[in-house]
Amino acid sequence: MRTVFWRISASQVLMCCSLLCIVTYIIYIVTLMPHPDITSRSVTGGVRGSWAKKQRQHRSRTLSIDQLKKVAHMSDMTYFEDPLLEPFMHVRVSDTPANKKVQLHIKDTMAKYGWAVEEDSFTENTPLGRKQFTNIVATQNPKAIRRLVLACHYDSKYFEDFVFIGATDSAVPCAMLLDVARHLNTSLWIHGKPVRKTVSLQLVFFDGEEAFVEWTATDSIYGARHLAEKWSTTQSRVDREEWAHTIEIVDVLILLDLIGTKDPEFNSWFRNTEHLFERFQKIEMRMIKLGLLANVDQNHSRNRYFTSRYGHTSGGIEDDHIPFLRKNVPVVHMIAYPFPLEWHKASDDKTALHFPTIDNINKILRVFVCEYLHLSP
Protein backbone atom coordinates (compact mmCIF):
# COMPACT_ATOMS: atom_id res chain seq x y z
CA MET A 1 0.00 0.00 0.00
CA ARG A 2 1.18 3.49 -0.73
CA THR A 3 -0.07 7.03 -0.32
CA VAL A 4 0.39 9.66 -3.06
CA PHE A 5 0.52 13.39 -2.24
CA TRP A 6 -0.49 15.86 -4.95
CA ARG A 7 1.91 18.71 -5.55
CA ILE A 8 -0.19 21.70 -6.72
CA SER A 9 1.22 24.76 -8.54
CA ALA A 10 -0.19 28.31 -8.43
CA SER A 11 -1.54 28.03 -11.98
CA GLN A 12 -3.29 24.79 -11.05
CA VAL A 13 -4.95 26.51 -8.04
CA LEU A 14 -6.15 29.27 -10.38
CA MET A 15 -7.52 26.73 -12.83
CA CYS A 16 -9.33 24.84 -10.06
CA CYS A 17 -10.89 28.07 -8.78
CA SER A 18 -12.21 29.08 -12.18
CA LEU A 19 -13.56 25.55 -12.73
CA LEU A 20 -15.32 25.70 -9.38
CA CYS A 21 -16.83 29.05 -10.32
CA ILE A 22 -18.15 27.66 -13.60
CA VAL A 23 -19.65 24.60 -11.88
CA THR A 24 -21.26 26.78 -9.18
CA TYR A 25 -22.74 29.05 -11.85
CA ILE A 26 -24.20 26.06 -13.76
CA ILE A 27 -25.74 24.67 -10.56
CA TYR A 28 -27.26 28.11 -9.88
CA ILE A 29 -28.72 28.30 -13.41
CA VAL A 30 -30.20 24.81 -13.25
CA THR A 31 -31.60 24.85 -9.73
CA LEU A 32 -32.07 28.40 -8.49
CA MET A 33 -32.75 30.69 -11.46
CA PRO A 34 -36.50 30.95 -12.07
CA HIS A 35 -37.43 28.39 -14.73
CA PRO A 36 -39.82 29.72 -17.41
CA ASP A 37 -42.27 26.86 -16.66
CA ILE A 38 -42.14 27.42 -12.93
CA THR A 39 -42.63 31.16 -13.40
CA SER A 40 -45.68 30.69 -15.59
CA ARG A 41 -47.04 28.10 -13.19
CA SER A 42 -46.58 30.36 -10.19
CA VAL A 43 -48.06 33.33 -12.04
CA THR A 44 -51.06 31.30 -13.13
CA GLY A 45 -50.95 29.23 -9.97
CA GLY A 46 -54.56 30.05 -9.23
CA VAL A 47 -55.54 29.13 -12.76
CA ARG A 48 -53.95 25.70 -12.55
CA GLY A 49 -56.51 24.76 -9.97
CA SER A 50 -59.34 26.86 -11.33
CA TRP A 51 -60.71 24.64 -14.13
CA ALA A 52 -60.08 21.50 -12.07
CA LYS A 53 -61.82 23.07 -9.09
CA LYS A 54 -64.84 23.92 -11.24
CA GLN A 55 -64.79 20.33 -12.47
CA ARG A 56 -64.81 18.96 -8.94
CA GLN A 57 -67.49 21.38 -7.78
CA HIS A 58 -69.77 21.01 -10.79
CA ARG A 59 -73.44 20.79 -9.87
CA SER A 60 -76.39 19.77 -12.02
CA ARG A 61 -79.34 22.10 -12.45
CA THR A 62 -82.74 20.58 -11.75
CA LEU A 63 -85.27 20.78 -14.59
CA SER A 64 -88.69 22.31 -13.98
CA ILE A 65 -91.74 20.04 -14.12
CA ASP A 66 -92.62 21.37 -17.57
CA GLN A 67 -89.10 20.72 -18.84
CA LEU A 68 -89.17 17.24 -17.33
CA LYS A 69 -92.42 16.47 -19.14
CA LYS A 70 -91.04 17.88 -22.38
CA VAL A 71 -87.93 15.68 -22.20
CA ALA A 72 -90.03 12.62 -21.33
CA HIS A 73 -92.35 13.20 -24.27
CA MET A 74 -89.49 13.37 -26.76
CA SER A 75 -89.56 9.55 -26.92
CA ASP A 76 -89.95 7.96 -30.32
CA MET A 77 -89.46 4.24 -29.85
CA THR A 78 -90.34 3.40 -33.47
CA TYR A 79 -87.36 5.45 -34.61
CA PHE A 80 -85.29 3.98 -31.77
CA GLU A 81 -85.94 0.41 -33.01
CA ASP A 82 -85.15 1.31 -36.59
CA PRO A 83 -82.96 3.05 -37.77
CA LEU A 84 -81.07 3.52 -34.45
CA LEU A 85 -81.01 0.02 -32.94
CA GLU A 86 -81.48 -2.28 -35.93
CA PRO A 87 -77.93 -1.92 -37.38
CA PHE A 88 -76.47 -3.13 -34.05
CA MET A 89 -78.69 -6.25 -33.93
CA HIS A 90 -76.26 -8.43 -35.88
CA VAL A 91 -73.16 -10.42 -35.02
CA ARG A 92 -70.43 -7.72 -34.90
CA VAL A 93 -67.24 -9.34 -33.64
CA SER A 94 -64.15 -7.09 -33.71
CA ASP A 95 -62.14 -7.06 -36.95
CA THR A 96 -64.92 -8.42 -39.16
CA PRO A 97 -66.80 -6.73 -42.05
CA ALA A 98 -69.97 -6.75 -39.91
CA ASN A 99 -68.14 -4.81 -37.18
CA LYS A 100 -67.01 -2.25 -39.82
CA LYS A 101 -70.62 -1.84 -40.93
CA VAL A 102 -71.62 -0.93 -37.37
CA GLN A 103 -68.77 1.59 -37.22
CA LEU A 104 -70.20 3.26 -40.32
CA HIS A 105 -73.65 3.41 -38.74
CA ILE A 106 -72.26 5.17 -35.65
CA LYS A 107 -70.07 7.56 -37.62
CA ASP A 108 -72.77 8.46 -40.15
CA THR A 109 -75.39 9.04 -37.46
CA MET A 110 -73.16 11.25 -35.34
CA ALA A 111 -71.83 13.20 -38.34
CA LYS A 112 -75.44 13.81 -39.40
CA TYR A 113 -76.04 15.42 -35.98
CA GLY A 114 -73.07 17.72 -36.59
CA TRP A 115 -70.72 16.19 -34.00
CA ALA A 116 -66.94 15.79 -34.40
CA VAL A 117 -66.20 12.11 -34.94
CA GLU A 118 -62.77 10.61 -34.26
CA GLU A 119 -61.49 7.08 -34.71
CA ASP A 120 -58.93 5.45 -32.46
CA SER A 121 -57.66 2.50 -34.53
CA PHE A 122 -54.93 0.08 -33.53
CA THR A 123 -53.93 -3.57 -33.79
CA GLU A 124 -53.22 -5.92 -30.93
CA ASN A 125 -52.39 -9.57 -30.39
CA THR A 126 -55.28 -11.75 -29.23
CA PRO A 127 -55.51 -15.51 -28.54
CA LEU A 128 -56.96 -15.74 -32.08
CA GLY A 129 -54.12 -13.80 -33.73
CA ARG A 130 -53.47 -10.15 -34.44
CA LYS A 131 -56.69 -8.13 -34.68
CA GLN A 132 -57.65 -4.59 -35.58
CA PHE A 133 -59.82 -2.52 -33.24
CA THR A 134 -61.46 0.87 -33.66
CA ASN A 135 -62.95 2.99 -30.89
CA ILE A 136 -65.25 5.76 -32.05
CA VAL A 137 -65.39 9.03 -30.13
CA ALA A 138 -68.09 11.58 -30.96
CA THR A 139 -67.81 15.03 -29.36
CA GLN A 140 -70.49 17.66 -29.60
CA ASN A 141 -68.18 20.59 -28.86
CA PRO A 142 -64.48 19.71 -29.20
CA LYS A 143 -63.53 23.26 -28.13
CA ALA A 144 -65.11 22.81 -24.69
CA ILE A 145 -62.59 22.33 -21.87
CA ARG A 146 -64.29 19.40 -20.13
CA ARG A 147 -66.27 16.27 -21.05
CA LEU A 148 -69.34 14.46 -19.84
CA VAL A 149 -68.75 11.00 -21.30
CA LEU A 150 -71.41 8.39 -22.01
CA ALA A 151 -69.88 5.11 -23.14
CA CYS A 152 -70.68 1.54 -24.20
CA HIS A 153 -69.11 -1.20 -26.33
CA TYR A 154 -70.32 -1.97 -29.84
CA ASP A 155 -68.52 -5.27 -30.54
CA SER A 156 -70.30 -8.56 -29.84
CA LYS A 157 -68.74 -11.63 -28.24
CA TYR A 158 -67.44 -14.36 -30.52
CA PHE A 159 -69.01 -17.76 -29.95
CA GLU A 160 -67.95 -20.68 -32.10
CA ASP A 161 -71.06 -22.80 -31.60
CA PHE A 162 -74.00 -20.38 -31.76
CA VAL A 163 -75.13 -17.05 -33.14
CA PHE A 164 -74.72 -14.34 -30.51
CA ILE A 165 -76.40 -10.99 -31.13
CA GLY A 166 -75.80 -9.40 -27.75
CA ALA A 167 -78.98 -7.30 -27.80
CA THR A 168 -78.35 -6.14 -24.23
CA ASP A 169 -74.59 -6.65 -24.60
CA SER A 170 -74.39 -3.91 -25.83
CA ALA A 171 -76.59 -3.19 -28.87
CA VAL A 172 -79.25 -1.41 -26.80
CA PRO A 173 -76.80 0.77 -24.82
CA CYS A 174 -75.23 1.87 -28.15
CA ALA A 175 -78.64 2.82 -29.56
CA MET A 176 -79.42 4.61 -26.28
CA LEU A 177 -76.35 6.81 -26.76
CA LEU A 178 -77.41 7.69 -30.32
CA ASP A 179 -80.92 8.37 -29.02
CA VAL A 180 -79.66 10.84 -26.39
CA ALA A 181 -77.74 12.73 -29.07
CA ARG A 182 -80.72 12.74 -31.41
CA HIS A 183 -83.21 14.13 -28.93
CA LEU A 184 -80.98 16.62 -27.15
CA ASN A 185 -79.30 17.91 -30.29
CA THR A 186 -81.69 20.86 -30.66
CA SER A 187 -80.95 21.89 -27.06
CA LEU A 188 -77.19 21.49 -27.58
CA TRP A 189 -76.93 23.92 -30.52
CA ILE A 190 -78.03 27.49 -31.07
CA HIS A 191 -77.65 29.10 -34.51
CA GLY A 192 -75.20 26.35 -35.48
CA LYS A 193 -72.98 26.93 -32.42
CA PRO A 194 -72.69 24.77 -29.29
CA VAL A 195 -74.75 26.11 -26.38
CA ARG A 196 -72.35 24.77 -23.76
CA LYS A 197 -68.87 26.22 -24.01
CA THR A 198 -67.28 24.61 -20.94
CA VAL A 199 -68.48 21.01 -20.83
CA SER A 200 -69.20 18.94 -23.93
CA LEU A 201 -71.24 15.80 -24.16
CA GLN A 202 -69.04 13.06 -25.60
CA LEU A 203 -70.06 9.58 -26.70
CA VAL A 204 -67.50 6.79 -26.68
CA PHE A 205 -68.16 3.53 -28.51
CA PHE A 206 -65.55 0.99 -27.46
CA ASP A 207 -64.42 -1.87 -29.66
CA GLY A 208 -63.05 -5.16 -28.31
CA GLU A 209 -64.68 -5.24 -24.90
CA GLU A 210 -65.34 -8.95 -25.19
CA ALA A 211 -62.71 -11.64 -24.69
CA PHE A 212 -62.02 -13.77 -27.78
CA VAL A 213 -61.48 -16.87 -25.65
CA GLU A 214 -61.62 -16.31 -21.91
CA TRP A 215 -61.67 -13.06 -19.91
CA THR A 216 -58.16 -12.20 -18.73
CA ALA A 217 -56.26 -8.95 -18.22
CA THR A 218 -54.96 -9.19 -21.79
CA ASP A 219 -57.92 -10.87 -23.52
CA SER A 220 -60.63 -8.26 -22.80
CA ILE A 221 -61.41 -4.52 -22.96
CA TYR A 222 -58.92 -3.98 -25.81
CA GLY A 223 -60.47 -0.67 -26.87
CA ALA A 224 -60.90 0.81 -23.40
CA ARG A 225 -57.32 -0.05 -22.43
CA HIS A 226 -56.02 1.62 -25.59
CA LEU A 227 -58.09 4.78 -25.27
CA ALA A 228 -57.31 5.27 -21.57
CA GLU A 229 -53.60 4.98 -22.38
CA LYS A 230 -53.87 7.32 -25.35
CA TRP A 231 -55.75 9.94 -23.35
CA SER A 232 -53.05 9.73 -20.66
CA THR A 233 -50.35 10.71 -23.13
CA THR A 234 -52.20 13.35 -25.17
CA GLN A 235 -52.83 16.89 -23.99
CA SER A 236 -55.86 19.15 -24.13
CA ARG A 237 -55.86 22.90 -23.70
CA VAL A 238 -57.74 23.90 -20.56
CA ASP A 239 -56.78 27.56 -20.48
CA ARG A 240 -54.77 30.10 -22.50
CA GLU A 241 -51.48 28.88 -21.10
CA GLU A 242 -52.48 25.62 -19.55
CA TRP A 243 -52.70 22.06 -20.74
CA ALA A 244 -53.95 18.91 -19.05
CA HIS A 245 -53.92 15.26 -20.01
CA THR A 246 -56.99 14.46 -22.09
CA ILE A 247 -58.06 11.87 -19.52
CA GLU A 248 -58.16 14.57 -16.82
CA ILE A 249 -60.77 16.65 -18.63
CA VAL A 250 -63.33 13.84 -18.27
CA ASP A 251 -65.70 14.96 -15.50
CA VAL A 252 -67.25 11.51 -15.32
CA LEU A 253 -67.46 8.38 -17.47
CA ILE A 254 -70.93 6.87 -17.45
CA LEU A 255 -70.65 3.34 -18.78
CA LEU A 256 -73.81 1.57 -19.98
CA ASP A 257 -73.84 -2.20 -20.29
CA LEU A 258 -76.30 -5.14 -20.25
CA ILE A 259 -79.39 -2.95 -20.66
CA GLY A 260 -82.59 -3.89 -22.47
CA THR A 261 -84.40 -6.53 -20.41
CA LYS A 262 -87.36 -5.75 -18.14
CA ASP A 263 -86.61 -3.90 -14.89
CA PRO A 264 -82.82 -3.96 -14.56
CA GLU A 265 -81.30 -2.74 -11.29
CA PHE A 266 -78.40 -0.32 -11.23
CA ASN A 267 -76.01 0.17 -8.33
CA SER A 268 -73.77 2.89 -7.06
CA TRP A 269 -70.41 1.13 -7.16
CA PHE A 270 -68.16 4.07 -6.31
CA ARG A 271 -68.28 6.51 -3.42
CA ASN A 272 -66.82 9.44 -5.36
CA THR A 273 -69.76 9.35 -7.80
CA GLU A 274 -72.45 8.58 -5.23
CA HIS A 275 -73.85 12.11 -5.69
CA LEU A 276 -74.33 11.46 -9.41
CA PHE A 277 -76.00 8.13 -8.76
CA GLU A 278 -78.32 9.90 -6.32
CA ARG A 279 -79.09 12.36 -9.10
CA PHE A 280 -80.27 9.44 -11.25
CA GLN A 281 -82.35 8.18 -8.32
CA LYS A 282 -83.99 11.57 -7.81
CA ILE A 283 -84.77 11.96 -11.51
CA GLU A 284 -86.32 8.48 -11.61
CA MET A 285 -88.43 9.17 -8.52
CA ARG A 286 -89.65 12.54 -9.85
CA MET A 287 -90.63 10.93 -13.15
CA ILE A 288 -92.48 8.13 -11.36
CA LYS A 289 -94.45 10.63 -9.27
CA LEU A 290 -95.34 12.63 -12.38
CA GLY A 291 -96.49 9.46 -14.13
CA LEU A 292 -93.88 9.87 -16.85
CA LEU A 293 -92.53 6.31 -16.79
CA ALA A 294 -94.38 3.54 -18.61
CA ASN A 295 -95.43 0.43 -16.68
CA VAL A 296 -94.50 2.01 -13.34
CA ASP A 297 -97.29 2.82 -10.92
CA GLN A 298 -97.32 6.48 -9.81
CA ASN A 299 -97.73 5.36 -6.20
CA HIS A 300 -94.58 3.26 -6.46
CA SER A 301 -92.57 4.62 -3.55
CA ARG A 302 -89.18 3.12 -4.32
CA ASN A 303 -86.81 3.34 -7.23
CA ARG A 304 -87.29 0.58 -9.74
CA TYR A 305 -84.03 0.89 -11.69
CA PHE A 306 -81.57 2.97 -9.64
CA THR A 307 -81.91 0.87 -6.53
CA SER A 308 -78.28 0.52 -5.39
CA ARG A 309 -78.91 -2.68 -3.56
CA TYR A 310 -75.37 -4.03 -3.89
CA GLY A 311 -73.31 -0.83 -4.09
CA HIS A 312 -69.79 -0.35 -2.75
CA THR A 313 -69.12 -4.09 -2.43
CA SER A 314 -65.97 -5.87 -3.52
CA GLY A 315 -64.89 -3.22 -6.03
CA GLY A 316 -67.53 -3.68 -8.69
CA ILE A 317 -67.45 -5.54 -11.98
CA GLU A 318 -64.70 -5.81 -14.61
CA ASP A 319 -65.72 -3.80 -17.65
CA ASP A 320 -64.57 -1.01 -19.97
CA HIS A 321 -64.43 1.46 -17.09
CA ILE A 322 -61.52 -0.30 -15.33
CA PRO A 323 -58.60 1.35 -17.22
CA PHE A 324 -60.21 4.77 -16.63
CA LEU A 325 -60.91 4.03 -12.99
CA ARG A 326 -57.24 3.12 -12.52
CA LYS A 327 -56.36 6.55 -13.89
CA ASN A 328 -58.67 8.27 -11.41
CA VAL A 329 -61.54 9.05 -13.78
CA PRO A 330 -64.83 9.23 -11.82
CA VAL A 331 -67.11 6.43 -13.03
CA VAL A 332 -70.82 5.62 -12.93
CA HIS A 333 -71.27 2.00 -13.99
CA MET A 334 -74.80 1.62 -15.32
CA ILE A 335 -74.85 -2.15 -15.68
CA ALA A 336 -77.79 -4.40 -14.86
CA TYR A 337 -76.92 -6.30 -11.74
CA PRO A 338 -77.78 -9.10 -11.24
CA PHE A 339 -76.91 -9.68 -14.92
CA PRO A 340 -79.82 -10.49 -17.25
CA LEU A 341 -80.54 -14.25 -17.45
CA GLU A 342 -79.76 -14.06 -21.18
CA TRP A 343 -76.19 -12.91 -20.57
CA HIS A 344 -73.80 -14.53 -23.09
CA LYS A 345 -76.54 -16.84 -24.34
CA ALA A 346 -78.12 -17.18 -27.79
CA SER A 347 -81.30 -15.83 -26.19
CA ASP A 348 -79.73 -12.36 -25.82
CA ASP A 349 -81.55 -11.27 -28.98
CA LYS A 350 -84.59 -9.14 -29.76
CA THR A 351 -86.87 -11.48 -27.76
CA ALA A 352 -84.99 -10.50 -24.59
CA LEU A 353 -85.85 -6.83 -24.98
CA HIS A 354 -88.54 -4.92 -23.13
CA PHE A 355 -89.08 -1.64 -24.96
CA PRO A 356 -91.11 0.20 -22.27
CA THR A 357 -88.16 -0.33 -19.90
CA ILE A 358 -85.67 0.89 -22.51
CA ASP A 359 -87.86 3.95 -23.10
CA ASN A 360 -87.96 4.69 -19.36
CA ILE A 361 -84.19 4.48 -19.01
CA ASN A 362 -83.77 6.65 -22.12
CA LYS A 363 -85.96 9.29 -20.48
CA ILE A 364 -84.00 9.24 -17.21
CA LEU A 365 -80.71 9.46 -19.10
CA ARG A 366 -81.93 12.41 -21.19
CA VAL A 367 -82.97 14.31 -18.07
CA PHE A 368 -79.65 13.54 -16.38
CA VAL A 369 -77.69 14.94 -19.34
CA CYS A 370 -79.90 18.07 -19.55
CA GLU A 371 -79.43 18.72 -15.84
CA TYR A 372 -75.69 18.06 -15.88
CA LEU A 373 -75.10 20.35 -18.87
CA HIS A 374 -77.62 22.97 -17.69
CA LEU A 375 -79.59 22.64 -20.91
CA SER A 376 -82.98 24.25 -21.36
CA PRO A 377 -85.03 21.75 -23.35
Ligand SMILES: [Zn+2]
Ligand atom coordinates in the same frame (compact mmCIF):
# COMPACT_ATOMS: atom_id res chain seq x y z
ZN1 LIG B 1 -70.55 -9.55 -22.97
